[in-house]
Amino acid sequence: MTLDQKQQEIVEEFEIYDDWMDKYEYIIELGKDLPMISESEKTDDKLIEGCQSRVWLATNISDGKMQFTADSDAIITKGIIGLLVRVLNNESPRDIATADLRFIQEIGLHEHLSPTRSNGLASMVKRIKLSALKALQD
Amino acid sequence: MKVTEVQRAFNAEEIRNDFPSLDQTVYGKKLIYFDNGATAQKPQAVIDSISHYYSKDNSNIHRGVHYLSQVATTQYENARKTIQTYINAAHSEEVLFTKGTTDGINLIAHSFGETLKEGDEITISAMEHHSNIVPWQMLCERKKCILRVIPINEKGELVLTSIDSYITEKTKLLAVTHISNSLGTINPIEFLTKKARSVGAKILIDGAQSIQHMRVDVQEMDCDFFVFSGHKVFGPTGIGVLYGKKKVLDSLPPYQGGGDMIAKVTFEKTTYNELPHKFEAGTPHIAGGICLGVAFKYLEKLDMDAIMKYEQSLANYAQEQLLKFEGVKIIGTADQKTSVVSFVVEGIHPFDLGTLLDKQGIAVRTGHHCTQPLMDFFEIPGTIRASFAFYNTKEEIDIFIKAMDRSINMLK
Numbered sequence A: 001m002t003l004d005q006k007q008q009e010i011v012e013e014f015e016i017y018d019d020w021m022d023k024y025e026y027i028i029e030l031g032k033d034l035p036m037i038s039e040s041e042k043t044d045d046k047l048i049e050g051c052q053s054r055v056w057l058a059t060n061i062s063d064g065k066m067q068f069t070a071d072s073d074a075i076i077t078k079g080i081i082g083l084l085v086r087v088l089n090n091e092s093p094r095d096i097a098t099a100d101l102r103f104i105q106e107i108g109l110h111e112h113l114s115p116t117r118s119n120g121l122a123s124m125v126k127r128i129k130l131s132a133l134k135a136l137q138d
Numbered sequence B: 001m002k003v004t005e006v007q008r009a010f011n012a013e014e015i016r017n018d019f020p021s022l023d024q025t026v027y028g029k030k031l032i033y034f035d036n037g038a039t040a041q042k043p044q045a046v047i048d049s050i051s052h053y054y055s056k057d058n059s060n061i062h063r064g065v066h067y068l069s070q071v072a073t074t075q076y077e078n079a080r081k082t083i084q085t086y087i088n089a090a091h092s093e094e095v096l097f098t099k100g101t102t103d104g105i106n107l108i109a110h111s112f113g114e115t116l117k118e119g120d121e122i123t124i125s126a127m128e129h130h131s132n133i134v135p136w137q138m139l140c141e142r143k144k145c146i147l148r149v150i151p152i153n154e155k156g157e158l159v160l161t162s163i164d165s166y167i168t169e170k171t172k173l174l175a176v177t178h179i180s181n182s183l184g185t186i187n188p189i190e191f192l193t194k195k196a197r198s199v200g201a202k203i204l205i206d207g208a209q210s211i212q213h214m215r216v217d218v219q220e221m222d223c224d225f226f227v228f229s230g231h232k233v234f235g236p237t238g239i240g241v242l243y244g245k246k247k248v249l250d251s252l253p254p255y256q257g258g259g260d261m262i263a264k265v266t267f268e269k270t271t272y273n274e275l276p277h278k279f280e281a282g283t284p285h286i287a288g289g290i291c292l293g294v295a296f297k298y299l300e301k302l303d304m305d306a307i308m309k310y311e312q313s314l315a316n317y318a319q320e321q322l323l324k325f326e327g328v329k330i331i332g333t334a335d336q337k338t339s340v341v342s343f344v345v346e347g348i349h350p351f352d353l354g355t356l357l358d359k360q361g362i363a364v365r366t367g368h369h370c371t372q373p374l375m376d377f378f379e380i381p382g383t384i385r386a387s388f389a390f391y392n393t394k395e396e397i398d399i400f401i402k403a404m405d406r407s408i409n410m411l412k
């Protein structure tokens, strides 16, 4: 599945929810299912300090594809991380660097990616894009 | 008294009609606004006055011979007098218009700061807002002064037993908040000012949170400076007040240089204007000042003692209901408190709870509330804060509690 097909899949998954609380119920489930980063591996270099919640991000490259593991102390933030990781995982640095993460807007969660929300998500996406750019140059 | 009784006596339902922004839906739910500690909603009279000012009276003040300039100047100066009366300042020129609390504190940190020397001490408390911490840290760096911090206890009250080691002969300024924005604690200002007076220190009171909730009398408090923001007292943003004792303000150097603050300018030497203009350089927020006056005119008609009682009954009721949930802990349990209920729920992140409450139409604040050192003291990343104003009702709290129930069930 291409990066954009994965986005489309999420958009369709969310179409069944017309109530905000149902939508969040689903995001919370995703958050609970996402593998956690163990406490001992939550080192400062992985930490993205938001004003409202904290995010940890680990990046890896193998065979020209990037992998991400991420965690947050807030479960809703974590659920959204789960969606972002699902879309970006195992994609090439080029595709990640140029990705337009339209699905966030389309499922109505863009407020969480606004820098003023300061839950760490906007900085996380920025960090992912920067590491993709760096991988491109290497 | 039960909240229902106080509510009936006070008639919050009627007062709500004065605040158009309260009557709306968000995400298809009735808006419940419990973020009054951050900013207050505006009565129709204030909203109308903004529109009126720009539709009719807009003009620059203190400079024009023409009709409109005089109308605007008179209104601006009348607003100053209204505020003077409300806070019981001895002279209208003791009321300086600023951009807000932060601006007022920075003005004092700059101008009063100029009179300090190496080794002088400034005392604040452990529950201060960042805007009553950072300007003093910057000053201490600039002037090599020392910042002292009065500690607090588990209830969120100042620890006064060792006060004599925090307010000493070296203390030049005591800068404390009247009411804590994160905890609701009402500080013993009278006791503190007496202490500070006894060592000859000046006193600044951060009134950002008190002005909305209680009758303030700056002469009775005997403070040298009292600062607050217009937006927290039902007025516009971008305008605030620094009250300063005339004698003290007269002795300080100006803050910013520019138009209005001068008496005579030559390239060799400039002399400064009198109070209040000395500290009001440039074209001020004219509409803001005038409309803040309107906000105080609105407040004047209300019984602040009844309001305080009513708001506290709301907070008590909310607190009682919240404590029925397993794992809820109230942060800030001082004996003297305003209508702020800050809490955490074990195992639940404040951001998650705040997000779900928002989607149910309820506006609360989550996070550290610009008091990070205070959160560190309680060893928590932040709280959920519901802060009530006189237009809130018991029925709103009931809806909030239902929404809490649903949210906690989803997050557990």
Ligand SMILES: Cc1ncc(COP(=O)(O)O)c(C=O)c1O
Pocket: B037, B038, B100, B101, B102, B103, B129, B131, B132, B177, B179, B180, B181, B206, B208, B209, B229, B370
């Ligand atoms: C106690 C206290 N001090 C200072 C401030 C800063 O006020 P402003 O941002 O309006 O300057 C606030 C506002 O949150 C406050 O609650």
